[in-house]
Amino acid sequence: MKVNSLSATDLDRAVDLAEARSRQKLGARRFGVALIALSLGLVVSVVLATGIGRMDIGWGAIASVILGKLGFHSGAGAVDRTTDVVIWGIRLSRVVLSGLVGASLATAGVIFQGLLLNPLADPFTIGVSTGAAFGVALLVMLGVGGSFLGLSPLPLGALAGALGAMVAVLILSREAGRIRKETLILAGIVVSTFLAALISLIKSLDEESLSAIVFWIMGSFSGRGWIHVGFLLPYLAAGLVLAFVYHRELDIMALGEEQSHQLGVSVSRVRVNLLLGASLLTAGAVSVSGVIGFVGLVVPHLVRVLAGPSHGRLLALSAATGALILIWSDVLARTLLASGQELPVGVVTALLGGPFFFYLLKSRRTRGMW
Amino acid sequence: MVIRVEALDLGYEDRPVLTGLNFQVNRGEFVGILGPNGSGKSTLLHALSGLLPPKRGRIIIKSEALGSLASRLRAQMLAVVPQSTDVRFPFSCLEIVLMGRYPHRRRLGTLTDVDLVWALKSMRRTTTTHLKERTITEVSGGECQRVVIARALAQAPEILLLDEATSNLDVRRKLEIFEILRYLNETRGLTVLCAMHDLNLAALYCRRLMFIKEHRIAVDGPTDQVFTPAILTQVYETPMEVVWHPAHQRPYAVMLPLSPGTRETEAPAETLEAVQS
Numbered sequence: 001m002k003v004n005s006l007s008a009t010d011l012d013r014a015v016d017l018a019e020a021r022s023r024q025k026l027g028a029r030r031f032g033v034a035l036i037a038l039s040l041g042l043v044v045s046v047v048l049a050t051g052i053g054r055m056d057i058g059w060g061a062i063a064s065v066i067l068g069k070l071g072f073h074s075g076a077g078a079v080d081r082t083t084d085v086v087i088w089g090i091r092l093s094r095v096v097l098s099g100l101v102g103a104s105l106a107t108a109g110v111i112f113q114g115l116l117l118n119p120l121a122d123p124f125t126i127g128v129s130t131g132a133a134f135g136v137a138l139l140v141m142l143g144v145g146g147s148f149l150g151l152s153p154l155p156l157g158a159l160a161g162a163l164g165a166m167v168a169v170l171i172l173s174r175e176a177g178r179i180r181k182e183t184l185i186l187a188g189i190v191v192s193t194f195l196a197a198l199i200s201l202i203k204s205l206d207e208e209s210l211s212a213i214v215f216w217i218m219g220s221f222s223g224r225g226w227i228h229v230g231f232l233l234p235y236l237a238a239g240l241v242l243a244f245v246y247h248r249e250l251d252i253m254a255l256g257e258e259q260s261h262q263l264g265v266s267v268s269r270v271r272v273n274l275l276l277g278a279s280l281l282t283a284g285a286v287s288v289s290g291v292i293g294f295v296g297l298v299v300p301h302l303v304r305v306l307a308g309p310s311h312g313r314l315l316a317l318s319a320a321t322g323a324l325i326l327i328w329s330d331v332l333a334r335t336l337l338a339s340g341q342e343l344p345v346g347v348v349t350a351l352l353g354g355p356f357f358f359y360l361l362k363s364r365r366t367r368g369m370w
Numbered sequence: 371m372v373i374r375v376e377a378l379d380l381g382y383e384d385r386p387v388l389t390g391l392n393f394q395v396n397r398g399e400f401v402g403i404l405g406p407n408g409s410g411k412s413t414l415l416h417a418l419s420g421l422l423p424p425k426r427g428r429i430i431i432k433s434e435a436l437g438s439l440a441s442r443l444r445a446q447m448l449a450v451v452p453q454s455t456d457v458r459f460p461f462s463c464l465e466i467v468l469m470g471r472y473p474h475r476r477r478l479g480t481l482t483d484v485d486l487v488w489a490l491k492s493m494r495r496t497t498t499t500h501l502k503e504r505t506i507t508e509v510s511g512g513e514c515q516r517v518v519i520a521r522a523l524a525q526a527p528e529i530l531l532l533d534e535a536t537s538n539l540d541v542r543r544k545l546e547i548f549e550i551l552r553y554l555n556e557t558r559g560l561t562v563l564c565a566m567h568d569l570n571l572a573a574l575y576c577r578r579l580m581f582i583k584e585h586r587i588a589v590d591g592p593t594d595q596v597f598t599p600a601i602l603t604q605v606y607e608t609p610m611e612v613v614w615h616p617a618h619q620r621p622y623a624v625m626l627p628l629s630p631g632t633r634e635t636e637a638p639a640e641t642l643e644a645v646q647s
Contacts, residue, residue, distance in 0.1 A: 013487070013490065013491070013494075016490045016494075016499070017483065017486055017487055017490060020464065020486050020489075020490060020502070021483075021486065023503075024481070114459075117458045245477070245478070248472065248475075248477075251461070251465070251469065252469050252472060254457055254458045254459045254461065255455060255457055255466075255469070256456065258421060258452065259450075259452060259455065261419075261420070261421055261441065262419050262420075262421070262445065262449070262450040263445055263469060263470065263472050263473065263521075263525070264441045264442040264443075264444065264445025264446070264472055264473035265441065265472065266441050304459070308460070308461075308462075309459035309460055309461050310461070310465065
């Protein structure tokens with residue numbers, strides 16, 4: 001190509017394009033760095049969190065058990081049977097589970113906030129978590145349990161409960177075809193209070209079946225193990241896939257329903273699929289850990305401030321951040337009380353998240369922006 | 371012919387808004403849709419953009435029935451600029467414009483140079499290039515509207531629908547936007563349909579006017595022929611006069627008070643002098 005055949009505007013355009021490209025690459029690099037940092041943080045956190053507990057266990061033992069199970073025999077010496085069970089069967093499984101639940105709840109929060117255009121939406125505040133808990137409680141009372149092909153029916157009950165509660169809340173909060181921000185949260189509170197009362201009722205009717213009511217209402221990882229990781233994984237995977245497939249539509253939905261339609265988004269199909277994804281994530285999380293509030297609320301906000309509103313990045317970083325936050329919340333839950341008793345992890349997240357919720361409610365920036 | 375409307379009835383539930391519409395729009399036309407409040411201008415645009423399914427009749431966009439057209443294909447041909455855009459997240463203006471590329475992108479495909487070039491070109495055309503990195507939540511109303519027009523242009527549409535797109539803007543911003551539309555209309559053959567209230571703006575830029583009144587199209591024709599005192603007075607139920615600008619040879623409408631004779635002639639000149647002194 002002859003250089004002098006390029007006009008000034010052609011050159012300007014080429015420069016603009018190059019600039020936009022390099023900015024984009026910079027953005028992508030920063031996202032990559034953040035994701036790698038979070039992943040490293042997660043690995044370190046899993047090991048550290050496994051080391052913390054009533055029984056004092058050396059780091060060497062932890063490393064050799066984990067590496068051993070992963071197939072690398074470090075030769076650092078055998079670890080006795082009890083230590084092995086405590087590390088692998090009790091602690092590590094619990095840490096991994098709390099991480100996965102954190103990722104599920106944070107991702108569900110991103111979807112709910114993006115789709116409902118509501119800064120206060122998360123699985124807990126809009127009543128979907130409590131719906132899921134009610135579904136599980138009902139199944140437990142009816143004596144449905146066991147496992148088919150590694151899948152427990154309990155998450156299915158949670159899914160039915162989650163979907164039911166979500167539909168109820170959306171119908172309650174719809175006024176003249178629009179979902180209002182405050183009404184949505186009010187409807188969420190109404191539905192979740194009602195369902196929490198029903199869970200208590202089930203508990204009083206059938207003392208045997210539901211071990212600890214607190215478990216379902218406030219959430220806990222007490223006594224959870226690898227089997228529960230197995231219950232959760234398919235739901236987490238399906239929810240994450242749905243969320244990532246539709247991340248670009250989630251961006252566009254920020255413009256509202258009409259404009260999304262005019263830009264070529266099949267609004268109703270996308271919405272149904274995303275709400276299903278968020279319900280799967282919530283149901284999976286609740287069926288193994290009960291109702292843990294505020295993770296799905298706080299994490300997307302934190303990440304959005306740092307990484308911008310684009311949902312592809314927001315989803316990935318929120319999942320990782322949610323995992324980190326819930327791992328450490330659970331560490332606090334099991335170590336905070338000097339007596340050695342455990343706090344429900346939902347208490348810890350509510351203590352951290354409650355004030356944040358209040359801040360969002362009052363924040364002028366939130367009001368103006370949403 | 372890019373739009374053909376046949377025996378179209380539009381409405382919500384049991385409230386009919388428009389009945390028996392029949393018209394065609396050819397490629398490269400610049401059409402103003404005028405009419406009193408609530409006459410159904412927006413309803414018509416909603417139907418043309420596929421938001422509101424017809425109660426009867428059909429809309430054909432470039433030989434395809436609108437109802438059977440996939441959303442993406444529709445959005446490749448037809449873009450809409452609404453009256454205002456309320457974006458809930460702090461996306462950068464470039465990100466907003468790139469959303470216009472959605473109907474052309476594959477589901478999980480990466481952003482191509484073609485997409486970026488279209489977005490940048492559209493921003494240049496609407497003089498919003500300097501806003502690229504600013505967030506849409508912090509720019510002014512006029513800037514936001516220009517960014518939204520850039521987004522619509524990035525869709526590379528053949529038809530552009532504007533629904534009161536300049537109603538909230540000052541005179542200068544209105545003219546700037548209509549200059550962009552005229553340029554694209556004249557040089558690229560972009561077909562423009564805009565619902566609007568500003569009669570004089572319509573007379574200045576639209577070459578064809580469609581007046582909607584009482585559920586139907588009352589008048590439809592070339593601006594120079596239909597922009598008459600009789601038609602305007604009848605459609606808006608307001609006494610109007612039409613004056614031709616001596617230099618520009620464009621008509622403009624002058625509205626007269628609804629109750630003639632309350633204030634008589636001599637007063638204004640004196641009051642003006644009194645104010646000036």
